[in-house]
Amino acid sequence: MCMIIGGFIAIFILFFIYIHYWRCNRDEIVPNWPVIGMVPTFVRHVSDFNDFATLVLKRHGGTFRFQGPWFTNTSFIITADPINVDNISSKNFGNYGKGSNFQEIFDFFGDGIINSDSHDWKQDQRTMYHLILKGKSFKKMLSQIIQKKVENCLLPFLEDVCEEGVHVDLQDALNRFTFDTNCTIVFGFDPNTLPNKFSELREIAYQKSLPVIEEVIFYRHFIPSFLWRLQKWIHVGQEKKLKIAGENLDRFLYESITFSKQEQSKCSEKIDECYFDLVKALKKEGYGEGKMGEKYLRDIILNLLIAGNGTISSGLSWFFWLVSTHPIVEAKIIQEIKDNCITQNENWSISRVEDLDKLVYLHGAVCEALRLYPPIPFEHMCAIKSNILPSGDRVSQNTKVMYSLYAMGRMEQIWGDDCMKFKPERLVSETGNIIRVPSYKFIAFNTGPRSCLGKDISLFQMKMVAASILSKFHIQVVEGHPVTPKLSIVLRMKHGLKVKLTRRCI
Numbered sequence: 001m002c003m004i005i006g007g008f009i010a011i012f013i014l015f016f017i018y019i020h021y022w023r024c025n026r027d028e029i030v031p032n033w034p035v036i037g038m039v040p041t042f043v044r045h046v047s048d049f050n051d052f053a054t055l056v057l058k059r060h061g062g063t064f065r066f067q068g069p070w071f072t073n074t075s076f077i078i079t080a081d082p083i084n085v086d087n088i089s090s091k092n093f094g095n096y097g098k099g100s101n102f103q104e105i106f107d108f109f110g111d112g113i114i115n116s117d118s119h120d121w122k123q124d125q126r127t128m129y130h131l132i133l134k135g136k137s138f139k140k141m142l143s144q145i146i147q148k149k150v151e152n153c154l155l156p157f158l159e160d161v162c163e164e165g166v167h168v169d170l171q172d173a174l175n176r177f178t179f180d181t182n183c184t185i186v187f188g189f190d191p192n193t194l195p196n197k198f199s200e201l202r203e204i205a206y207q208k209s210l211p212v213i214e215e216v217i218f219y220r221h222f223i224p225s226f227l228w229r230l231q232k233w234i235h236v237g238q239e240k241k242l243k244i245a246g247e248n249l250d251r252f253l254y255e256s257i258t259f260s261k262q263e264q265s266k267c268s269e270k271i272d273e274c275y276f277d278l279v280k281a282l283k284k285e286g287y288g289e290g291k292m293g294e295k296y297l298r299d300i301i302l303n304l305l306i307a308g309n310g311t312i313s314s315g316l317s318w319f320f321w322l323v324s325t326h327p328i329v330e331a332k333i334i335q336e337i338k339d340n341c342i343t344q345n346e347n348w349s350i351s352r353v354e355d356l357d358k359l360v361y362l363h364g365a366v367c368e369a370l371r372l373y374p375p376i377p378f379e380h381m382c383a384i385k386s387n388i389l390p391s392g393d394r395v396s397q398n399t400k401v402m403y404s405l406y407a408m409g410r411m412e413q414i415w416g417d418d419c420m421k422f423k424p425e426r427l428v429s430e431t432g433n434i435i436r437v438p439s440y441k442f443i444a445f446n447t448g449p450r451s452c453l454g455k456d457i458s459l460f461q462m463k464m465v466a467a468s469i470l471s472k473f474h475i476q477v478v479e480g481h482p483v484t485p486k487l488s489i490v491l492r493m494k495h496g497l498k499v500k501l502t503r504r505c506i
């Protein structure tokens, strides 16, 4: 009897404590409850995480401290203040690393550059930059591969869609396109996941794996690690999805590495005359042997595929959606192509790569899409030692600091009152030149020493695809098709981008 009465009294006291907290916090956008912290609000908003984080950051002057449940060490700081971001990513770079929590969440990525810290990261960056991305032969090869794929597959595929009068998921087509071009760069062969005919479109498990993996990794950010580790152990839920997708992708990667090596050995005597591919370049440096064995080669290659696949295709999907819903912007892009790339009696030709540099307005439009819909919407780092951010917020040792690239593209303090408008003009000067915005403000490619190594080639690829498609087709989003972001570490569209194409003659 005493226990029952005691229980009632405890419930009563707890009820009053909660009522008291509710009254004190009811105007707070994220109430901080005893014991459970801010978890309920975050759970409620996990489906619109990026927009909700933007709202919270705007209300709190750009920086916010998330309080997790008591004694769980899950509190973190989230910021969209460019001065803080500059501090974390550049000025105080030595004090921030990806940290063990990041590496645990992203364990599928292995020992590649995305996961690495300190000495390993420097080594990975050297490999990526000096060996591959900076080389002249790489850039030449890249532009040839993209041009060929656009001419032989992407445009014929869309022509076919047009002829058949069917609706197509443009995001899926672009994702297949970037998957094929990346594989051609990495392995030296095109898996042709994007055919040149609509009727030949097939479901391919390994090509579908990356979006699934990115989605599961997003969930891992928001559920306690013991829970997802338990799911992984007993092979259920999201973790089961990741395991299946991971196995499909790994099978493809290892088979492709073996194939690529066999092809190389056929032309080993005149190695420089062979077609450049990444596996060959890495093998020359000793990767794939001994300590830097097959698994390490797989990690490097996987990181490059992840870096360049969903980022470019999702960036392009948001770009096409924005252009198709802003007819004035579309008309200006078409006019620019007409003025700069077409002489009398001649069609727009993508063989003239140098013409792309003249398309300043198109450059502005692509960057505007990346500002509003950055393919990587948030980053997280971990403080090695405690310090104080320029905003005055204290960061303790081992505290996670997130910065929202998505929110930074939507802050009035950075972009002005019309920050939510898609307005390429803001990135083009009155004299018709590109306005350079510091990378800690235009953050889509990150900032500081860990900035994206593929920025130039991505912009080149995006402009090439955008100009090629827009000069040939008018894109119309299918009426009623919902366009919302997917819950993922890459900002893809949840339902794809269903469009109808009509031919355009310019």
Ligand code: HEM
Pocket: 113, 114, 125, 128, 304, 307, 308, 309, 311, 312, 315, 370, 374, 375, 376, 379, 443, 444, 445, 446, 449, 450, 451, 452, 453, 454, 455, 457, 458
């Ligand atoms: C629109 C396309 C792209 C966007 C928006 C983008 C954005 C980013 C961002 C935000 C990061 C920082 C990620 C982090 O630190 O966790 C990053 C890193 C990186 N990106 Fe990109 N990326 C794009 C395309 C590419 C491409 C095509 C490549 C290479 C082929 C590439 C290679 C890399 C590499 C190697 C890193 C790691 C840099 C480091 O940690 O030092 N990216 N990218």
